Amino acid sequence: MKWLQIHITVDQPQVDFTETLLLSLGAVSVTLDDAEDQALLEPLPGETPLWNKVIVTGIYQEDEQEPIDVDALIAFAKMQLPDDTPIRSEILEDQVWERSWMDYYEPIQISNNFWIVPEWLPAPQESAVNLKLDPGLAFGTGNHASTFLCLQWLGTTDVKDKIVIDYGCGSGILGVAALLLGAKKVYATDIDPQAVLATKQNAELNGVLDRLWVGLPEEFNAEFKPQQADVLVANILAGPLMTLAPEFATLTQPKAQFALAGVIEEQVEDVCATYNKFFDVEQIEKREETWCRISGRRHA
Template sequence: MQWQQLHLQCPKDQVDLAESLLLESQVLSIVLEDAGDQPLFEPMPGQSPLWDDVIVTGIFSAEMAQEIEALAQEIASQINASRVWISQVADKDWEREWMTHYHPIECANNLWIVPNWITPPNPKATNIIMDPGLAFGTGYHATTRLCLDWLTEQDLQDKIIIDYGCGSGILGIAALLLGAKQVYAVDIDPQAVLATKQNAERNHVAQKIMTFLPEEFDAYRKEQNLMPVDIITANILAKPLMQLAPYFATLIKPQGQIVLAGLIEPQLNDVKQAFAPWFTLDGSHAFSNDTDKHWHRLSGIFAG
């Protein structure tokens, strides 16, 4: 069966109209893509930014093959579309198709990220077995790799770590496999908390990792009189990191280490200034490949 795709390239102020017209026309799903190469970085709260030039794609069933061309002309006549075209997609086992896009990744110092349906290429390496699931942190994003590479360079033996914004749990799990004693994993997303628990079980470290929503973690700290930890990892975004700086200072012991990621170069000085009253952060380290080199990390120590 050939799924029908109707593509409309238009300015962002025409996207709502294009979507409305598609929704009136038996569309099964709608996808928005960048028509150029315009990055969208961190939005303000409540904002959902779009690219200036957008490709709106409506996906239709095979039964629409006879009507799709007339539909394309009708919708194009009502919006300011610079291009309109039709394509077909062969039917696949979509439940498993996404798996083809994931493969083992070798990080620094013989650390590997391996999808849980693939046999590790190097069984003697430190292998993190991951199910990408719905949480951020597959290891394929530059910000995750920057933190993983940093972890492999540290002495983590018997260290206690907070992974704030844990996503899939990949950083905390890596730390435990590299010798850490205990990880407290915190995220605002319940799906991330669940994914971290599941991935910890896959890697046989579930007994050493505790997962929390932020309010649960604060309650646990007070109830257990939790002592400051050795290391904080936080792969989030610049604005929440800056807001969290004074809070992180209450969680970490003097000379404890911190690594921050999710940063682009124009944000580095603002983040450093926000952390300066408590932390000494060194120069940034950028991801090395040409595609993702705009992502940076900062690391340093708690000077309190």
């Protein structure tokens, strides 16, 4: 079986139409890539940043007995788009390409007795706390410095029998880690429905789904009671973290512990200034010379 890729380069306003066009022509998947090596600024909460010029790629499954008429497909696409729109095609080698990234993951040791283990690999230390993870649906594997910093903090924080919030849960790695480390209940939330699904799946994979609640932010706001959390961890970005500081203060008990990540060194001062209104910042930890974790307790 072969896989056909159709690449169409368009301006930002045409992205949604082009994505819909490729899907209507039978694409099994559509991806977006930067066409001009343009840096993106950190988005505001709820925003999805996009480059000015975007490569929209549709992937098609081609059966040898029913080959795709590539010329006809491209000709039809061109009829729907401006005349000068660049379109090209290529054939991918026969492979399980959608899961080929699995070859690049290895178990990650967080501490002496705490590992992150991809679900398809054996645990290096059977007696340790081994968090099994399928990172394929959403961000959060333990490889990124900010995720590692949060895991490291959880591994040295007493979460036993505590109520924990994992805000911006991604793959659910932090919430699941807290449950494996003894948390009574974890409330996880993310703006991405795929993250909600991934968190549920990873919790089930680790046998802790019965102690997890996960949902979108509006569902979380309806579910969670103020001043209920003993521990809060949020691995997102500096802008949303600063916006959410008053809400985090409302959600946590006096003296509740917190850890924030997704912050680069240049942003630490601003984030701390915002959080000092509600929290006592006790520690700033850095990894890979750029990424930082800010931790401490809510004001008494």
